[in-house]
Amino acid sequence: MGLTLAEKIISQRIGEEVRAEDIVVVPVDLLLAHEGTGPLALDRFGALERTRPATQVLFFSDHAAPAPRRELSNVQKRLHTFADQTGARFYPPGEGICHQIVAERWARPGQIILGADSHTCTAGALAAFATGMGSTDIAVAMALGQTWLRVPPSIRVEVDGSLPPMVTAKDVILHLIGLLGAEGANYQALEFGGFTVAAMSVEERMTLCNMAVEAGAKTGLCAADEQTHRFLESCGRADSYTPLAPDPDAHYERRVHIPAGSLSPQVAFPHFVDNVRPVEEVGDVPVDQVFIGTCTNGRLSDFRIAARILQGRRVHPGVRLLVCPASRQVYLDALREGLLQVFVEAGGLILPPGCGACVGVHQGVLADGERCLSTQNRNFQGRMGNPEAEIYLASPATAAATAVRGRITDPREFLQE
Amino acid sequence: MERILRGKVWRFGDGISTDHITPGRYYHLRGDLKALAEHTLEDADPEFARNARPGDFVVAGKNFGQGSSREHAALVLKERGIQAVIAPSFARIFFRNAVNVGLMPIICDTDGFETGDEIEVDVVEGRVRNLTRNFERTFRPLPPVMRAILESGGLVPHILRYGGLQWQDTP
Numbered sequence: 326m327g328l329t330l331a332e333k334i335i336s337q338r339i340g341e342e343v344r345a346e347d348i349v350v351v352p353v354d355l356l357l358a359h360e361g362t363g364p365l366a367l368d369r370f371g372a373l374e375r376t377r378p379a380t381q382v383l384f385f386s387d388h389a390a391p392a393p394r395r396e397l398s399n400v401q402k403r404l405h406t407f408a409d410q411t412g413a414r415f416y417p418p419g420e421g422i423c424h425q426i427v428a429e430r431w432a433r434p435g436q437i438i439l440g441a442d443s444h445t446c447t448a449g450a451l452a453a454f455a456t457g458m459g460s461t462d463i464a465v466a467m468a469l470g471q472t473w474l475r476v477p478p479s480i481r482v483e484v485d486g487s488l489p490p491m492v493t494a495k496d497v498i499l500h501l502i503g504l505l506g507a508e509g510a511n512y513q514a515l516e517f518g519g520f521t522v523a524a525m526s527v528e529e530r531m532t533l534c535n536m537a538v539e540a541g542a543k544t545g546l547c548a549a550d551e552q553t554h555r556f557l558e559s560c561g562r563a564d565s566y567t568p569l570a571p572d573p574d575a576h577y578e579r580r581v582h583i584p585a586g587s588l589s590p591q592v593a594f595p596h597f598v599d600n601v602r603p604v605e606e607v608g609d610v611p612v613d614q615v616f617i618g619t620c621t622n623g624r625l626s627d628f629r630i631a632a633r634i635l636q637g638r639r640v641h642p643g644v645r646l647l648v649c650p651a652s653r654q655v656y657l658d659a660l661r662e663g664l665l666q667v668f669v670e671a672g673g674l675i676l677p678p679g680c681g682a683c684v685g686v687h688q689g690v691l692a693d694g695e696r697c698l699s700t701q702n703r704n705f706q707g708r709m710g711n712p713e714a715e716i717y718l719a720s721p722a723t724a725a726a727t728a729v730r731g732r733i734t735d736p737r738e739f740l741q742e
Numbered sequence: 743m744e745r746i747l748r749g750k751v752w753r754f755g756d757g758i759s760t761d762h763i764t765p766g767r768y769y770h771l772r773g774d775l776k777a778l779a780e781h782t783l784e785d786a787d788p789e790f791a792r793n794a795r796p797g798d799f800v801v802a803g804k805n806f807g808q809g810s811s812r813e814h815a816a817l818v819l820k821e822r823g824i825q826a827v828i829a830p831s832f833a834r835i836f837f838r839n840a841v842n843v844g845l846m847p848i849i850c851d852t853d854g855f856e857t858g859d860e861i862e863v864d865v866v867e868g869r870v871r872n873l874t875r876n877f878e879r880t881f882r883p884l885p886p887v888m889r890a891i892l893e894s895g896g897l898v899p900h901i902l903r904y905g906g907l908q909w910q911d912t913p
Binding site: 441464468469711712 | 813
């Protein structure tokens with residue numbers, strides 16, 4: 326019997342064949358943490374009486390970038406100082422969201438990546454086994470260069486057919502989470518495949534893998550193929566490419582089939598990510614803020630589809646539109662293409678690359694009773710800084726359409742115009 | 743670690759997220775655990791944040807701790823002296839974090855428990871007795887390795903004690 330992608334990556338990395346449910350000690354290729362989780366990891370690392378990390382570590386200032394308070398500037402400084410002293414890498418405010426930078430500059434097929442951030446699974450789009458853990462696990466991996474984990478059983482998600490216009494990877498993953506439920510993949514891996522996924526760019530696959538954790542999954546994975554090669558090439562890292570695919574006779578815990586051709590834009594209602602409805606069933610939902618950005622949907626292809634709708638239009642007078650590129654590279658590319666100009670001319674506001682608005686640290690905190698439609702991955706109560714507010718989740722296309730109309734809007738309305 | 747734990751229940755519903763336990767608006771307090779812990783679960787039950795006492799239990803619905811990897815979510819509960827979190831299921835990162843920081847997670851059916859109930863937990867036999875309502879539930883006790891980590895007070899002290907990633911059963 327063959328191996329799933331998760332089984333294959335772990336088997337290759339430890340040099341012996343392992344299967345779902347095996348508990349193994351694995352080498353770790355890359356570790357990441359940010360100002361919210363890194364300081365605690367450094368405390369633990371110090372308690373373990375170590376001074377230099379045993380593997381490559383990246384620290385990011387992305388959750389509070391630039392820092393709104395001295396407590397946060399101080400922890401950013403601490404990470405920076407540690408990195409300077411130990412050979413770890415520090416990314417200052419403005420460089421972007423950790424998961425985006427990992428994809429652009431570090432991740433490669435077959436790696437094992439741990440991050441003190443739950444959306445570390447985003448790198449699964451490049452066929453890396455990437456998963457979120459807490460600060461203690463990151464510190465232990467820093468000290469030992471390895472971690473223990475249970476090889477996850479996999480759910481194979483087959484997406485077939487062509488996505489209709491204005492229906493995107495975000496709609497696929499929201500629909501899937503609605504099907505599986507918030508713990509439907511707890512302790513498992515989601516392995517994405519099928520015609521639609523094969524046709525998706527790595528950017529779109531990152532949207533799928535990013536939200537695997539919203540179904541409880543340990544990681545989300547896509548095979549490494551021509552799309553992966555193209556992406557790595559565009560990042561100047563063609564030599565990082567190796568093809569990697571699951572075996573055709575691999576054993577899956579479950580198979581889920583999503584016919585892409587019949588999918589509509591999807592919206593997750595407050596306060597749970599699995600509270601998903603197709604846009605036709607949304608009803609009349611006016612919003613006060615629209616947010617396009619984050620590690621889920623802050624990339625160039627996301628901005629392109631949003632700009633197509635916003636080009637030559639104005640944001641509804643009752644709505645604040647916030648746009649946040651996921652990295653400096655995305656920012657520059659969007660600048661060169663004129664996309665940021667479209668957003669600003671429409672009445673939008675551009676935020677520096679980072680996570681602050683999504684996590685409720687700063688920038689875009691909602692008022693009591695307000696509603697936001699966001700392209701982010703979570704809508705838990707209090708997520709954007711105010712427990713008295715509501716968050717709806719959708720794609721960049723739905724977000725742009727909503728920004729124009731002032732209420733949650735089917736982006737396909739803009740196809741005819 | 744005591745084998746028999748006894749205390750008062752704080753009851754929560756399904757899907758309690760890490761944003762409930764440690765809201766993002768207190769991000770800047772992560773370096774000050776005591777201050778952060780004052781806000782524990784305040785959006786889910788402000789009474790808990792004000793009145794939870796050391797020795798109390800958090801008893802919740804399914805998928806407790808879903809969301810972020812922030813270990814602070816487990817740490818603040820420990821800081822408040824919560825003896826164990828009991829829920830029918832946990833989000834995986836929270837579960838791992840809880841063991842790593844020395845907070846006991848117990849996977850058990852929690853139907854019928856209410857805030858204020860007195861309960862008694864046998865962590866070795868795997869039994870929760872609701873003394874107020876007079877019923878008993880059983881659960882699968884944590885594997886010995888996890889109990890050993892909890893016994894050490896978390897993964898870091900455990901590693902210092904055993905000299906490495908001692909993940910096989912320990913005596």
